[in-house]
Amino acid sequence: MIQSERVLPLNHRPIPDDRPYVLYWMQSAQRASCNHALEYAIRQANLLRKPLLAFFGITESFPQANERHYRFMLEGLRETRMELEKRGIHLLIRRVSPEAGALELAAFAALVVVDRGYLRIERAWRNTLADGADCPVIQVETNVVVPVETASSKEEYTAATFRPRIHRIQDLFAQPLQEGKALVSSFGHNPSCDFFDLSDVDAALALLNIDRSVRSASARGGTAEAKRLLRVFLMDKLAGYADLKNDPGMELTSGLSPYLHFGQISPLEIMLELKDAPAAYREVFLEELVVRRELSMNFVFHNPRYDAYESLPAWARATLEKHRSDLRPYRYTRDELENAQTHDPYWNAAQNEMVLTGRMHGYMRMYWGKKILEWGRTPQEAFSTALSLNNRYCLDGRDPNAFAGVAWCFGKHDRPWGERDIFGNVRYMNAKGLERKFNMRRYLQRVALMNSGAPQS
Template sequence: MIHNSRIKPLNKKNINPRGEYILYWMQASQRTEYNHALEYAIIEANKSNKPLLVYFGIDTSFPEANRRHYQFMLEGLQEVKKSLYNRGIKMIIESVPPDKDILKFAEYASLLVVDRGYLKIERTWRNNVSQQIDCPLIQVESNVIVPVEVASSKEEYAAYTIRKKLYRKLPEFLHPLHTRTIRVSSLDLKLSFINYKDIPLDNVTLCLDRLKVDNTVPEVNLYRGGTTRALALYNDFLHNKIKDYHEYRNDPVKNWISNMSPYLHFGQVSPLHLIIKGNNYCKKHEIDKGFKEFFEELVIRRELSFNFVYYNPDYDSIKSLPDWAKKTLKEHENDTREFSYSLQELEDAKTHDPYWNAAQKELLLTGKIHGYMRMYWGKKILEWTSSPDLAYKYALYLNNKYALDGRDPNGFAGVAWCFGKHDRPWPGCNIFGKVRYMSSGGLKRKFKIDLYLKRIHNLEEASHVG
C-alpha cells in the first residue's frame, strides 16, 4: 500500500458520484514507474470501477524555462503517453497553464489526484485549483523518499541536523512500489463535452516549433529526456562507477557521476526507485563505500534541499542565508575586488580564469556542470561581482537559464550553499568573510584539472562541427 503520510487532501469537497472518471493531474512526477500519485489514482479508479484519465498542462511561459528545458520535458512526456496507453490509460497534454483547463476536466471527475510540487508557483497552482473545483483534490507525494513534513517540521540548519531525522523515518518508506493494472480502460473515453486540444507528441521537434516557448537557449544532445534513458544511464553508473564513487565523485576530470539530476528534476525517475535498485545491486556485488556516498547525495543532501525550499519562503533570494553568512558578506561587501565582470561577460564565459570559463561552457553546451565545478563556479561569481546580492542573482539567473536541473530545490540549495547556506563559518578572508572560499590553486592541487579543460574544449569543438 501507499503510506498514508504521502497522501494529503487539499480541500474538503465530497466525491462526485456522477463523475465520469478519476482524474490524475500529472505535473511534478512525469513518469509511470514508481509514481505514487499514479498508483493511488489507479487504486481509486478500480475502487469506483471507473476509467482513469491523466492530464498534463504545459505552461509555455514558466519562469526562466526555455527550449532546452521543454525539449527534455517533451521527450519524457512522449514516453509517458506511450506507457500509459499500453496500460489502458488515456493521457491528454495541452499547451495551457496547468491550473486553467484542468478545471474543465475536473468538472466531470469523481476525484482529482495531483502529485506534489514544492516551488512557489507549483504550490500556487494546486491551491488555486483546490478552491475552484467541486470534487476532492488529493495530493500524493512521490518525488522524495520521506515526505517533507514527515522528515522534519521545520527548516533544517544543515545535513547533520536532518540526517538523523531521515534515518529514523527511512525504514517506513524504503519499500518497492508495485505497478497496478487498471480495470476499466479509458482509451475509448469520449470527451466531446469538453473543449480541448490534445498536443500530438509523435515529433517532439515539430511540437516545440509550434509551441510559443523561449527559443534563446537551444536544446542539448548529450542528455535526452525520458525514464528509459535515465535508467540506461543509471545502469551504466551502477556497473562502471558506483564501486569507486566515494573516491572519484568530486573529480571533474574523471566525471564519475550518475547524471540523474535532470531526470530527477523533471520527475522522470524516482529517487526511491534509484535507491532500491542501487541497494540491490550493491548488496549483490558487495559494494559498500560507493553506495553510502551516493545515498548521502541522493537522499540526505537532496531531501535537505526540499526541506529548504518548502520551509524557507525566501529560497530564491539571498535573504534565505543564515544570519552569520548575511552578516559577514555585508561586512565585506565593499572589499576590493581584483576582477569584476558583468552578467554578459559571465554568461559568455569571458573571464580571466580558464577553469571557470570551462565550467560555464560545460553549462552552455550540456545543460549541466560537474558538481564540484558548480561549487567553484558559484564561489567565483561571488568573488567577481560588485555585491553579494547581485552575485546571488547572477548565479541563480545563469543556473536557472541554462541548467537542465535548474529551477529546482537542488539548484536553489546549491546556489545558496556557495554563499554559506547549509555550511559553517570558516576563517575569514577578503570578500567572502567567513563564507567558505575556493581557489584555482585548490583545483590544481586536487585534480589534473587541465584535463578537464581539454574535455570541455573537445565538447566545444564537437558542437561547432555539429
C-alpha cells in the same frame, strides 16, 4: 506500498455522483513507473469502477524555462504517454496553464489525484485547483524518498541536523511500489477538448510560444534514458564514486539530476536499485540522492524566500555585508560571465560546459558559484546572477537543488569559516585547491572536446 504520510487531501469535498472518470493530474512526476501518485489514482479509479484519465498541462511561461528544458520535457512526456497507454490510461496533453486545465477537467471528475511540487508556483497551482474543484483533490508525494513534512517540520540548519532525521526513517519509506492496471480503460472516454499532439517532438516544440534563446542540449529526456544512465552508473561508476566523484575530469557521477528534476525517474527506484551494492558505496551515493537532495526540498518548502538573497542565514549576510566594500581584484559583468570571458580557465570551462551541454560537473558548480560571489559587484547581485545563469542553462535548473545549491555558495547549509576578504566567514574556494586535488588539464581537455563537437565517451 503507499504510506499514509505521502497522501494529503487538499480539500474536503464529497465525491459527486455520476462523474465519468477519475482524473490524475500529472505535473512534477512525469513518469509511468514508480509513481505513488499514479498508483494511488489507479487504485481510486478501480475502487470507483471508473476509467482513469491522466492529464498534463504545458504552460509556455514557466519561469526561466526555455527550448532546452521544453525539448527534454516533451521527449519524456511522449514516452510516458506511450507507457501509460499500455496500462489502459489515456494521457491527455494540452497546451494550457496546468491548474486551469486541471480545473476544467475536474468539473467532470469524481476525484482528482495530483503529485506534489515544492516550488511556490507548483504549490499555488495545486491550491487553485483544490479551492476551485467541486470534487475531492488528493495530493500524493512521490518525488522524494521521505515525505518532506515527515522528514522535518521546520527548516533545517545544515545536513548535519537533517541527516539523523532522514537516516532514522528512510528505510520505512524505501519500500517497493506495486504497479497496477486500470480496470476500465480511459480510451474512448476523452472529454471533448483540444489536445497537444506529441507524436513528433520537433513539430510539437516548433508550435510552442517559448523562449528560444538557449538551444537544445544533446541529452535525451525520458525514463528509458534515465534507467539506462542508472544501469551505466551502477555497473561502471558506483565503485569509483566515493573516491572520485569530485574529480571534474573523471565523469563518475550519475548524470541523473535532469531526470530527477522532471520526475522522469523516481529517487525511490534509484535507491532500491542500489540495495545489493556494498554498504560503503551505497551510503556515499545516498548521502547525495537522499540527504542532500531532500535537504533542498526541506529548504524550499519551509523557507518562503528560497529564491532570494534573504534566505541566507543571518551570519552569512552579516559577514558578506561587512566585506561588501572590499577591493575586488577581478570584477565581471553578467555578459562577461555568460560568455565565459574571465581570466580563469577553469571557471570558463565550467561555464562553457553548462552552456554547451546543459550540465556542469558537481564540484565545478561549487567553484563556479563561489567565483561569481568573488567577482560580483555586490553579494546580492552575484547571488541573482548565479541563480539566473544556473536556471537558464542547466537542464536540472529551477529545481529545489538549484536554489539550495546557489545559496550554499553564499553560506546556506554551511558553517562560518576563517575570515577573509570579500567572503568574510563564508567558505572560500580557489584554483590552487582544484589543481592540488585534481588533474585539471583533463577537465579542460574534456570541455574543449565538447566545444569541438567531438563525440563524448
